[in-house]
Amino acid sequence: MSSRGSRLCEPVGLPVQDEQAFTPHAEAGWLAWDSYSPEQDFCRFAGMLQRMLRPAVVLETGVGVGRLTEHLNLGACTYLGFEADPKWRRPPADPVQGTPTAGHMAAADLVILDSAPEYRFRELARWVERGKPGSVCLVHDCGNGHAEDTFHHKMRRAVEAAGLPGVFLRNPRGGWLGIHA
Numbered sequence: 001m002s003s004r005g006s007r008l009c010e011p012v013g014l015p016v017q018d019e020q021a022f023t024p025h026a027e028a029g030w031l032a033w034d035s036y037s038p039e040q041d042f043c044r045f046a047g048m049l050q051r052m053l054r055p056a057v058v059l060e061t062g063v064g065v066g067r068l069t070e071h072l073n074l075g076a077c078t079y080l081g082f083e084a085d086p087k088w089r090r091p092p093a094d095p096v097q098g099t100p101t102a103g104h105m106a107a108a109d110l111v112i113l114d115s116a117p118e119y120r121f122r123e124l125a126r127w128v129e130r131g132k133p134g135s136v137c138l139v140h141d142c143g144n145g146h147a148e149d150t151f152h153h154k155m156r157r158a159v160e161a162a163g164l165p166g167v168f169l170r171n172p173r174g175g176w177l178g179i180h181a
Contacts, residue, residue, distance in 0.1 A: 016040060019172045025145050026172035037067040038114060038140050042171050046112055046138055047071030049177075054135060055109030059100055061123050062114035063093040063138075080104050084119050099123060102130040114140040117151045121158055128162045131180040137166075144174035 019030035019039055031040045035178050038046075050058060057075055063069055063083040072079070074092060083089040084098035105111065105127045113123050120139075127137055142159055143152035146167050152174055159166070159176045166178025 013067050017021055018075060020103075023172040036168045038062065039043040039171050039173060041168075042140060042173075042175060043068040045169075047073070049136070049138060050077070053110055055136070057108045058110045058112070059104055059108035059113070059157075060112040061099060061119065061147060062116065064088045065090075066092070068112065068114065077110075080108065082115070085172055100126070102126055105130045108132060109135050111135060111137040113137065117155075120155065124158055124162065125156075127180070128164060133180055135180045137164075137176075137178045137180065139178075140173065142168060142174040142176040144168075144170055146170060146174065 006168065013055060014033055015030040016033055018028065019026040019032045020028065022032055022035040050072050052118060056130065057080065058077045060069060061082045061083045069081065069092060070113070079092055080098060080100065081093040082099050083093040089095065089098065099115065100123065109132065111123040111127050111131065113120055115123060124139065139155065139159060141152050141155050143150065143156035146152035156168070156174060159178070164177050164178045164181055169175035
């Protein structure tokens with residue numbers, strides 16, 4: 001049984017590169033399309049997480065061309081997708097609104113944050129402040145050996161400061177999986 005819903009985004013089978021081209025300290029074998037899309041395995045993980053959790057409402061930021069979205073089953077949930085950059089915004093992302101409101105965060109059972117740096121800190125804070133109790137949040141780019149001056153390291157510090165239970169993931173660009181207590 002496939003975990004994919006309707007194919008609203010570009011196909012996943014696009015050319016990929018070894019993640020070491022984007023994250024020099026990455027272990028061999030991690031693949032990514034480019035420097036701004038999540039690693040392929042991170043996208044697969046998000047899709048499997050949705051399949052196992054069966055959330056009624058999935059919220060994703062930083063939809064872009066849909067690399068991660070392609071791994072979600074959009075037919076099995078109410079999907080709230082957001083892309084802040086109008087040049088990348090296309091279905092299934094909201095056609096007008098680039099980032100979620102507090103109300104969106106309060107409704108979501110699974111939140112996936114991968115928006116541009118200037119939005120992601122606020123989106124994390126919004127989920128911490130208004131997220132649904134028991135909701136799960138998956139954040140990309142939370143550092144995994146990145147220097148202190150990088151966005152990845154700063155995102156990791158923001159997640160730690162939030163004080164919610166969770167676990168840091170060891171993918172090359174780092175991630176965090178947390179639960180709203």
